[in-house]
Amino acid sequence: xxxxxxxxxxxxxxxxxxxxxxxxxxxxxxxxxxxxxxxxxxxxxxxxxxxxxxxxxxxxxxxxxxxxxxxxxxxxxxxxxxxxxxxxxxxxxxxxxxxxxxxxxxxxxxxxxxxxxxxxxxxxxxxxxxxxx
Numbered sequence: 613x614x615x616x617x618x619x620x621x622x623x624x625x626x627x628x629x630x631x632x633x634x635x636x637x638x639x640x641x642x643x644x645x646x647x648x649x650x651x652x653x654x655x656x657x658x659x660x661x662x663x664x665x666x667x668x669x670x671x672x673x674x675x676x677x678x679x680x681x682x683x684x685x686x687x688x689x690x691x692x693x694x695x696x697x698x699x700x701x702x703x704x705x706x707x708x709x710x711x712x713x714x715x716x717x718x719x720x721x722x723x724x725x726x727x728x729x730x731x732x733x734x735x736x737x738x739x740x741x742x743x744x745x
Contacts, residue, residue, distance in 0.1 A: 627681035
């Protein structure tokens, strides 16, 4: 059963729709389950200002995309790969601690969701692909 906190995160659809206004974009599909995401981002002065997304996916991928779009300011480009590796480690490792600035991911990343790592990480991987990192 899906946690109500995850449903609440996923239901925040402020950035859910593409506007065809971007400096970078990508599309990616999870080969294991078929989830798909398309993202558009606007980068100005080496900073991601906005991320918009469109998915055909499960609730976990939706929640992850919504979280990422609403908290994009937590992910400076210069530390993006490092932060995403920390998140990925936290998804699969029960004892892994998130840095304070990423603690808000705690509701999304928990032991119950570790088997759905690919769903949770799809929006982050799409962001890396868009920025060619």
